[in-house]
Amino acid sequence: MFRSGAFVADHVTPTADSQVQPNGVDLTLDLVFEQLEPGRIGRDGKQIGDRVARPLEQLEQRDPDTYYLPKGAYVARYNERIAIPEGHIGFVYPRSSLMRNSCMLNTAVWDAGYEGRGEGLLQVHHDVEIERDARIAQLVFAEANHEDVYDGSYQGENIE
Numbered sequence: 115m116f117r118s119g120a121f122v123a124d125h126v127t128p129t130a131d132s133q134v135q136p137n138g139v140d141l142t143l144d145l146v147f148e149q150l151e152p153g154r155i156g157r158d159g160k161q162i163g164d165r166v167a168r169p170l171e172q173l174e175q176r177d178p179d180t181y182y183l184p185k186g187a188y189v190a191r192y193n194e195r196i197a198i199p200e201g202h203i204g205f206v207y208p209r210s211s212l213m214r215n216s217c218m219l220n221t222a223v224w225d226a227g228y229e230g231r232g233e234g235l236l237q238v239h240h241d242v243e244i245e246r247d248a249r250i251a252q253l254v255f256a257e258a259n260h261e262d263v264y265d266g267s268y269q270g271e272n273i274e
């Protein structure tokens with residue numbers, strides 16, 4: 115069973131009322147990164163390729179808190195700290211307005227026990243403007259059986 119947006123909101127910090135949806139909580143955009151170097155996925159272990167934070171628009175006539183993203187693939191970091199409670203699994207979907215603008219967020223499984231500010235693959239198939247802190251995704255929780263909880267290398271990522 116999928117949980118209500120109000121339940122999800124109890125595990126997402128901070129959460130404004132405007133982010134709480136019937137079936138989940140909207141996540142907002144913090145930073146956009148561009149990968150510079152190849153990564154590596156091994157039989158044991160992995161390496162994330164070097165990346166650089168994409169600059170926010172500097173030109174005077176444009177809003178300084180807006181990303182102007184040309185067609186390409188980026189890594190987007192969310193603002194919210196997410197804690198996946200035991201007995202649950204998380205899934206992130208793109209906000210439909212993002213998808214309707216020819217952009218997509220590709221995401222992986224959010225494990226029970228994970229806590230952090232995670233990331234998603236932002237695919238831009240047509241140039242787009244996205245304001246920093248705009249809502250770009252929605253997190254939903256489903257009830258799930260598991261034996262262990264997440265204890266991998268991304269535990270506690272991007273939080274002070």
Ligand SMILES: O=c1ccn([C@H]2C[C@H](O)[C@@H](COP(=O)(O)OP(=O)(O)OP(=O)(O)O)O2)c(=O)[nH]1
Pocket residue numbers: 160206220221222223224225226228231232233234264265266267268
């Ligand atoms: O789109 C997603 C999906 C998951 N996560 C977070 C939550 C998840 O629990 C954690 C680790 O994901 P996964 O287990 O898929 O990563 P891995 O590559 O297998 O790393 P590890 O070996 O540390 O488990 O990353 C994200 O930030 N973005």
